[in-house]
Amino acid sequence: GGSIEFDANGLLFLSTGDDTTPFESDNYNPIDERQDRPANVDAQKTSGNTNDLRGAIIRIKPEADGTYSIPEGNLFPPGTPNTRPEIYVMGNRNPYRISIDQHTGNLFWGEVGPDASVDSARRGPKGHDEINLATKAGFFGWPYFVGNNKPYWKYDFETQKSLFEFDPAAPVNTSPNTTGLEQLPPAQPALIWYPYDESEEFPMLGTGGRNAMAGPVYHREDYENSAVRFPGYYNDKLFIYDWMRNWIFTVSLTENFEYDTMERFMPSTVFDKPVDMQFAKDGSLYVLEYGTYWRAQNDDSGLYRIEFAPGNREPVAKANANQRTGAAPLEVNFSSEGSMDFDPEDQLTYSWDFGDGSSSNNTPNPSHTFEKPGIYPVTLTVTDMEGEKASSKLEIQVGNERPQVFIEWAGNSSFYFEDQPVQYSVQVVDREDGEIDSERIDFSIDYIAGGFDLIQAGHQEEQVSVGENFITQAGCKACHAIANESVGPTYQEVSAKYKGQSDAKDYLIGKIRNGGGGVWGGERIMPGHTHLPEEQVGQMVDFILALEDPDYGKVSWPLEGEFSPEQSDNPEGYYLVQASYTDQGANEIAPLRGNAQLLLRHPDMKAVAADRFENTAKANANGLNFVRFTQRNSWIAFDQIDLRGIRQVEVLVNPAGIEGRLEIRLGSPTGPRIGISEILRQGDQKGYFFEVIPLNKTEETADIYFVLKTDSGISIWNTFNLDRILFKR
Known part of the structure; x- marks a missing residue:
């Protein structure tokens, strides 16, 4: 808890945690009602209590005299017995970061969930973190439900017996520790939920530690005069992030504010424990990163500003060298491969500073000899046609040659x-x-x-x-x-x-x-x-x-x-x-x-373990994980396979309604053919069968391609499936 936001009408939203220890309930829901126990072991007295502000998100209207009033639309109207009218959302465990969509008034928040790593048949579900959306006031489940209303059991901590599963349509709080209503509002499911292991519903969110947070919803029209605002592609999308998993996702919602799709934001960037984010008045995105380590002065912590550059964009410099260490004199071949400009019309100029006092070199890929031992900082600077520059540095160490290690196998x-x-x-x-x-x-x-x-x-x-x-x-x-x-x-x-x-x-x-x-x-x-x-x-x-x-x-x-x-x-x-x-x-x-x-x-390899694929699909059916060839001349390739002593391959195939052959080629899909199968078709055998393909003798190491050759029409019902490949001597 502890997150604060104002909406467009000046209403103040404040989140609070449930003030309950997670360590006395085996990491499931803490509902220990025993009277001789500490005060912080029963979340039914806080987040499940209609008369308590803990484990809730309150909504109030601050007044000019320092007091506050209760706006219409909160969960309990003023005067309702055994309730607090400040409550907008209740049933929260740890609503760590909240966000208000200023256009719709929708409330989003990340809910940090409990730590149970496995489902329990008589206690309830494993822990999940959640991204939640409230379009109106409601009860969001804790400590009776998690995720998409996965129910916990009513558990008697004295007898250690599970009594019944809670009902999300009619949850009840019968704890002697509550001061609120017994009958609670119906539980609302999370918008997005995920456990420690891979989520069945949202596998793209990964695995490992969890700390879900909700960021802003982007509205491009709010920044009409900005040169750095994000493109319309992100309009109306919700930004979510996870402090433990170091990612940011954007979420698209339907017209009814239901989950539609999500995708990784800046997938090539690792965010080092993002802890807050906000769009500035010019439409740029500020991201605050905590850094790698807990309770540390992290070198990789910082506040970062992300802009969209629709005009002339800064070039990218990348310096490469064929060797970075060696004895003197050391000749090094440098390359600017990877340097680029995102604007197609731009042309780059190059300048190399070799760090040894010699003249700069203006060619893209120069060679240079370092005559004396030493450590030399080399800098490549690229400049586009409008004068935008970018630099890339590397270090050359001269005077010690790297040892050569050989494994004779x-x-x-x-x-x-x-x-x-x-x-x-x-x-x-x-x-x-x-x-x-x-x-x-x-x-x-x-x-x-x-x-x-x-x-x-x-x-x-x-x-x-x-x-x-x-x-x-x-x-x-x-x-x-x-x-x-x-x-x-x-x-x-x-x-x-x-x-x-x-x-x-x-x-x-x-x-x-x-x-x-x-x-x-x-x-x-x-x-x-x-x-x-x-x-x-x-x-x-x-x-x-x-x-x-x-x-x-x-x-x-x-x-x-x-x-x-x-x-x-x-x-x-x-x-x-x-x-x-x-x-x-x-x-x-x-x-x-x-x-x-x-x-x-192992010489018995799965086809889905290939390094490259063309016009194929990885598929799962009947317990098998296989490759489906979807067009004529489809192929898969394994890189740098040593064929010494390999005289045949045995494939596990299912032609599934077509006739064709598998060709085995070296170097490319049209390279030298070293093997071809007999015509593969479904005969008396049904489903998968083994086929041996002899190979021409070859002693080289090369990329090896398995290419489908067929005159049959391939469709959703007629495909060629390849499961395993066994390389045999």
Whole structure:
């Protein structure tokens, strides 16, 4: 609570929280009516109480003498027994940020919901955050309902028995702690609602921590004389945002003010915990960002102004270099690729400052040799035809060449085969270090059950931490950081606390998946993450525990030997092979790390895991997740597949009413053909069947295309479906 707004008529709206602890009710609705309990465990005395201003949004008219009056249209007319006439909306848990549409008078607010991470058959739904809309006064459900009126149970905390589900059409408050009416108004559903895990109704909102907030509704006509107002595309759209998930969405409503659609606003921009937003008098949008960490002086906090530039727009500069480190003399090829101007008629001029006292260069893609060791700031400045400029900077370090790391892998470098051991060796060459100390080479082979961002082998300067990647993907960094204080303990603190404890891993896996609190003091509870696979959580815990104990869970792999993939019935799993070496630095240039990687996938791959698609659709039906080819010459492609030793592929297909062949081509949809199926059609077999396609012998690594060739008419009823592809030796 604590959000204040005035409407166009000068009426004051003020939101209040329910003043009830969420930590005494297992993260479900707090309705503990026992008389020997603390005063803050029953929200029926606050947000469910018609005679209390807590857990509500009040609406009053301030008067010139410092008093206030009650406007018409509030939830309870003045004089109604056991009610407060100031209440406009009740049944709120934490209406953290409210907004008034000055044109319609509609009230919007973000409701921060409870923390239960799973539905309970006898307690009620998991927690949801909400975006709410009130076109008139009403009761919005808490503590009896959440989301689109998902009902909680009447729960007897003394006997620990669930008695009945509350009815949103006729909710009642029979708590002995209330001072208000027993019969409450019908509960109003939320406009938008979403839990910790993926929302069935609004999957675009993502997963992880929640803190919903409602921003303004944009009306372009309010800024007629502005040169920076937003375009008409955003007219009448509601801006919503989430402090935990770092996004802003715009929501379109129907004429009846019901939900229609939503889309991400500035999807390529990460907003670092947006906490407030407002349109200025000129139609620009101000966004206040709290920054990454809780209770910290964040470098990435700030107040930002977003304008629409309909006239001449500022160009974009992007400086690139084929190498940024190396021994002297160092020749570097620079590129301005990615520099652009959004105005089609504009032409750019270029100016490069190499930072070494040499003359500037006015070509788009120059080469330059740095003769002496040192650190050189290089700046590219681009200028459009009207004089607008933009700059891009990068740093060139001369005097220390990055070590070269090689993984010599005797087997296929794209796939692992469970019955085929592979000989390998790791080699490191460093120009300045000379002889390499093998003890300083890091080498690992990790099995990943799935869900990890695929890393293009050989193009990462830093070694990838599987566990840290999972932590980032799961959104854990919204509440935790490695070293910086946040709402939860730092990972270094967790690592130190459990260092040396034999059961630490199992304990922390359970804590992360099931949630809990109290270990670190205070009342704040971590929600459960039951949607995360246990094996992923285990690798997250491995990363955390290794922060204070670098040898924790570390498997010692020899730099030369034989690797035998383990048997697994999980075709989504893969092996990440990594080697890295950090040199000792030279010529006052800091040490550099060299890295090599291989990503070995299971040879049985889902078609939907392809890297690129053309005229296809990803579909789900009958428990299958497959690719539907929607036109003749449709294709899917897998990038950089090592075909050494691959002699055939086996596909799981359903021609579904058409006849055709699958062609397998290299490099492009019209590149060299290395395989073609027999005519595929539905015969005696119905639905999906396997088909083996022989391949011409090839030993190269290339992009591989699966192209549909057919003369049949493809329609909604007649499509070609591809489920799996098995690469076979």
